[in-house]
Amino acid sequence: MSLDTVHDIQIAYRKLLNSMARPGVISNLEEQAKKLEIEVGCNPSTMVLALMLLDTEVTFHVVSQRAAQITKLLNQLTYAKVVEVEQAQYIFVLNDAGSVELEKALEMAKTGDLNNPHESATVIVEADVVSGDSGLLLKGPGIKTGSVVHVKRSGDWIGIREQKNAEFPTGIDLVFVDPNHQLVCLPRTTQIVEQVIG
Template sequence: MQKAKDSSFDMVHDTQAIYRKLLDGMARPGKINSIAPIISSVEQIADFPTALLGLAYTLVDREASFAVLSVPKEEIEKHIHWKTLSPIVAADAADYVFINQALEKEEIQQVTGSLRTGTLENPHESATLLLAVESFSEEAVKGQKLILRGPGIQHSCEIHITGFSIDWLEERKRINGEFPIGIDMILVSRAGEVLAIPRTTVIEWEEC
């Protein structure tokens, strides 16, 4: 049953606002965009980040499928499907994969190894991976330091992330080695910030 707080989220106006933030982030990798004010009316469901829910409402529909890796899983999937009518599928068939769960290296390899990466003829048929992290900042903090380079970035961009496994980046590098085949990645913080990392972005990293 829909809860009162969630009912004030506008599935047209608010998702359009989120989508504009995503487009800006994809065009300018490394730029941190906040969607916190937009998702303030989204109801918290089983500790699943409201920012991930807002992105799900924005990106999936009857023609765009999704998968969820979270605990719990079924409750989140049913809720997103109820709001969007998007098909629930396995991660290896999904257009969008939403992850709110710490995974071991072997599990990360299993997930990324199964994702759709498109083909040379149809690179747009690849999956987009959306990951929840604790936080990210342009200021130095303890965690992982990412240095981003590529289209949309003047020289380089430095981002510091906490609550994030470097194994995701190692797998991303492997998957995206044959451009235009690969996956796009979107990181979402608990504070409702969004960091888009398209497949064209080159990343170096180190522990801080």
């Protein structure tokens, strides 16, 4: 069975929306991702997100060792425009991108300006693990008291994210997906107040 671009994308969108509105809440895109019939070379969940968000109206950039191949594929499937990382509305940092590449992409991602904070990047990062185990304690809008989530991804993304989001409302919004199709969002309003190393 192939991915239904109307209904499966709608279901995936509602999951993403729920996770974005409630940072720390993990959604699972497995059902939708498994329906993808094309061999994409990246996490199928990342592909589902790309199909959900990209079209000819927006720009994107892929950070990966196989960037050329995947960029071409995304462009052919969605017609979204390929731009440099600092101009991209959507940045995809794939699993094979090292910690330096991730850090560089986050540093260069656009944050919008005070008048137009929405003109900022959404960064989709393939993580090693996304789970509800102890790791990060989150606070902010969408979270009742505190939300705990574990995101395993090499690189000092937490530190760079904090710098980029220092002046709210400007900032970047992060979406993490792992190989088991677990998804978690860290919009710019979310504060990581504690890191439990365990």
